[in-house]
Amino acid sequence: MKDISIIIGFKDWGPERILGAVQSLIDATKNVDAEIIVSDYGSESPLESRDKINQLGAHYYYFETNGVWSRSRALNAGLQKASGRILATTDADMIFTPDTFRLLVDLMDSDPGQYTLMQCRDLPEGIDHEMIHSGKVSFSLLNELSVFRPRWGMGGLIAVTREAYMSSRGLDERMEIYGGEDVDFAKRVRRLGLRQTWLEDPRARMYHVWHPSSRVAADATPEGRAAIAKNRDIHVNDKSITRNIESWEFSPETMPPLVSVVISTYNRAKYIASCIESVIAQSFKNWELIVINDGSTDNTKAVVASFTDERIRYFEQENKGLAAARNRATKLASGRYIAVHDDDDLMLPNRLADSLRAVEEGFNGTYGGWIDFIHETGKRTFNTGKNLSLESLLFNSGACLHPTLFLEKRMMEAIPYDETLRSGSDYNLAIRMQRAGVKLKHSGKYFIMRRLHEEQITNTDSEIQKASGALSSFFGRSTMQWADVKVARDARAEKDRVAIQAQKSIEPVIIAYLPDELVQRRANVQILPDAAPGEATKKLLSRAIGFEIRELNNSFATSALRINDLKLSELFTLLADTAVRVDVETTPTTEDAKLLLGEPIVLNDLEIRNIDNAIRHLCVEHVELLDRSFVLEFQADDLSYLTGKLTGIFPEGSLLKLRLSEGKSLARWICLTSIRQNEMIELLSTGKLGELASNGVESRVYTISEMS
Template identity: 35%
Template sequence: MNIPTKDADRVDVTVIIPFRNRGVSRLRRAIESLAAAAPGLSVQVIVSDLGSDDPGTVRSVCERSGAEWLRLESDHWNKSVCINRALAVSRGEYVQVHDVDMIWTPGSLAAHLDQIKAHPKSFINSQVWDLPEDLTEYALTTAEPDWALFREKSVSHSRWGHGLVLAPRSALLRIGGLDERMHTYGGEDLDLTKRLKRTGLRQEWVGHRGDELFHIWHDRIPNMAAKDSRVAAAIKKNRDLYYSDDSVIRNVPTPGQTDEPLVSVVIATRNRSAYLAESIYSALYQTVRSLEVLVIDDGSTDDTEAVVRQIEDPRVRYVHQDATGVAAARNRGTKEARGFYIAVLDDDDLMRPDRLEIQLGCLDGAAQGCVGNLLHFYDSDGQMYYFSDARPTTAGALPTGGFAGHPGWLVEKSLLEQIPYDESLSSAIDNNVALRALRSGFSFRHCNQFVTLRRIHEKQVTMVDGQQQKLGARLTHVWFQGGVVPQTMKHAQNNYSKTTERPVDAVKTTPTMRPWLPDHLVTRTVQLRPSDMLKTIDLPLPHRAGSAVSIISGTGEQVGSPLQVSGVTWPQLAALRRKNVPHHVIESDEESSGIKRGLTVLPPTGEDEVETGGEPLVALSDAVENLIQAERDKLQPDEFLVCWEPADPQDGVDEPELSSSHRPAVSFSLSNSAGTRRIILQRSADFADLVETVGRASGLIKAYSPTAKLHLPYIHRKAIEMGLTA
């Protein structure tokens, strides 16, 4: 095995070892066995350490063995997160998910890699052989064990588990890796292989012809479920997700780490510069970050190129061609696209921010595309309306030839490569592609949600080339019906009204789409957590914005809205997304008399006031006092409140692990431009509980009864009287 330098570009295979408190002797043995397993191969070994208690020792083992140590802080085990973080920095053409309890036989990994290369449309699971408990010490301490002994004493592990998987890196990245909703134990590996198979890869098994993997004994996690209800609940949740979620792509909001974008948003344009920029920004504002925006300029004579080039985002690509028609421009877009999927967007329309997330999540591996509803709006006044779509099936299209609107399509690039746009048509080219695709056996799903806002204006194709559009659609429909027997046609017509695709809760959903209208039709308010990052974005920030305090609960929920900015534009929204600034967008309420900011309220300011350097620090201290007072007000007559503050705001180890009879400790992170403070609060039902909490609370700052502050000398004296220690 050749371990490459860290600045090497590519390696044959990346081996990921997920790890948390499993014993460094197992980790060392797992890494050592790889050397003989992969002779002649360049191998990147990543130990993904998810919050181990002794990170220094883990790091030392990695450094001595040549493995890369990837540390992520966490207070609980989540194998999916652990593996996905390593997957994001992997450099292998293939990725092998390893296990810290495994020993590889000599040459086994090389043999598995040869097999997957011989069958490119496949992934590999390894048959595991369980060693008996009495061989544990021997397996951990013997560098060159007696393989015949291992084969004699081991028993085959059930193939129900699919944890040891070898797959193309590109395939794992395309489906989003392992589902991060699944944690603690079980199901995430089965779910991964189920989704890989739905992308068209074939599952193959290895590990029974001299290429075995031997599993070192340990107590089984399912046995712990009988002792811990939380483990049992996590296992049940994972099982329910496995059986109920048929989507292929997961974790799609996560910033893309792929070499190639997952989605190419393709915009064909000609002389529409007045609308184009907002269309591009709506694509850049997507919650799915692994994308490119490909603008195909079909011979524009206006300032289209200048408009595109002033958008400073490397994901935007501009391609100019002589004017040859919209069909040729879209075919050029297919040729230039680097994504596995193509999302179609017209140059005057806008995407809702989670459009791609919705549509990718709708794909089940059987369909080659997902379509959605369009919400039409008048560019003059913003009035909205919508239509139902024909079901995206052959039966749905037969009665009228209708198909979901083009700006709501997300399809595999390969579909448009096999069914290109007809360049002999000047209009209705999307309908033509859709019906040809249906007749060719391609299938689509409808997400039943608004995905795109379609602008109605006087320069639309429907307005300037309406007759040609209708003629093209009619000709395609006649062709589509050719050869269909009368009984099939009659059945489709009789059931047409029952098979239309309507957006779910359209009446309620329509108002929530208004913030995504063009800038001239809506005023947006953005709710933000204060951060130094805001200084790098051209936002209309209010005075004394640096004093606003963000309060985030331990569960990640924002308490109140400490900073609200009105009048935010599409370019500014795109900048917020690009710089990963957490925020929430609503339509501005012009009649609102004031803004609630949760537990923190900014002092009133005048236009001529300037924020002083000390004000943010005072505001942060005041916010801490307000928070403690708010919790103190909740106390019952028989309760006490203990408050403490870890020395490091990012450190989570100071929260006490109390018994289930206690109210759980709650934590809050408070921050503004002056810094961050983390406050933990614990309510106790009696004095003995209070003393126990004080004993566990490193960094204690205050303790309260319902009526008064408790002084530590008083607590100490009472504890002695009760025979307690603190």
């Protein structure tokens, strides 16, 4: 491993400019074990610079792009190839003094809990790389001629440890064209708890070679102005530490897990398979799963062994109790964060991603709401959780459910579970963490579905659990006077209320995760472009019914793959495969499993802004009509006129409408008709649809056919 990797990102900057920057870095790293990586992010003539850069001793990599410049992605692409324990990013318009990187490495090594920035000095117009490298101007003269650049905002250099880069998951790849990506990255590294330092040794200098302003060039186009505004919005309003959570295009080729999911289990072979499947199906993929088998006497070991995912780590021990098993899992965890999970519960697919998004500066972790469901009936109770404090734990019920906890590992190491408690160690831990000052932020999301069944500790060990809770509560109140207790109890419901996603929006989603005997599922599957589904997904798709949707001129529009009678384990298989996108429609088959807030959302109420998704939804919802149907797309600036005319044109009951989007001046509809082909031909031939066009309504007609 190199001491330091230095990355330059560029596109179409010309060979003289990039070669001058590389030569400066070569000269400035002669006394340190370094590698220099040049990330060419989509130049039109890549070969012009490649050979010369490699001859100088740097490493050149070219990356195909969609044509849009992104400094974030360009640097991440180069960092993907880096091997240094220290990672530094800079620009192709910088010149460094010879001792800069030796001093930088020495400073970083003096304190691993820091990251380092350098202040850039602007050179006047007329001094270029050739003049500097040829010796026509000296560094002492550059120092006299240059002026300080403001410390924040316009590139320069930032150096971080490899661990910090992995924990932040790089520069935010949403940012494009220009602006804010370096400042945003530096602030997020600081939110990790690292100390910010500046390399201010007079022997270390960084000079910026003049060129026309990139900011001015970006501001000159609507696309550039929009990108600058978007980047600013991300930088100012997104307070999270971790980015590129569900999609990191240029993630390092090897990286440790960021999150350790920990499960302690005892005789739960009946439920642990779906528990593990819900972890594998997470939209965030950089995790490890640690399963501690606490002396089970059933076939738990065989169930866990049936999973071949290399991210699962399985350990056994004699029965020592839940607290001891969880403490062992903490010691074994290699992630920065620990996500607690119970062996009979189900994670909702975005649980880990939503947890990472919720962790902000000043917080050690997060937690969320949960849905209790009775395993035998599917009856559900939504629990929002509450603002977490010592007072809410002591004087308000349902503040935080332990298996929604997502916390820095170092906190779990500093405050372990009390192994003297046979039950209730989770509540005891929460009390002690609050007394120790651990800060947790409610995510505003539901995280898990908690399965209620007869074998739960709450049912089998209830008396001991109550006694343990009473003991922990006594400990929590031990420093409170009666007046303190009175104040702490006052208006708890109002003080502890949290904002969380609406039940009516989440309930139609979560019913898909009820047991197979309580619901029927059908899935609409889309294979993503240039993606290859896994073997398990291919097996499921082999029983899918496929439909092609074409315009009347026979040009392809989109397709739909529908799988009926989908089992829960099969749903998790599809969700785990990043090559496919899955929409699930679930029908409860028992009274208790039905939606609590009315009937399922119907198509007329869906607002879907993508034409392909809209057509696929129609195909899934009305598959019985697909062998004798047409899809029509309409755009109009007068919604009432459009709906009135469509009602008059089509036979009663034959038109099913789906609103795509409705702005101030445009209504867009997708319609599925159940009329027969000869009826559609008659409508087209009589010109009734043509009448719409004469009144400003654009329309398209698609045919649907089953794929072979």
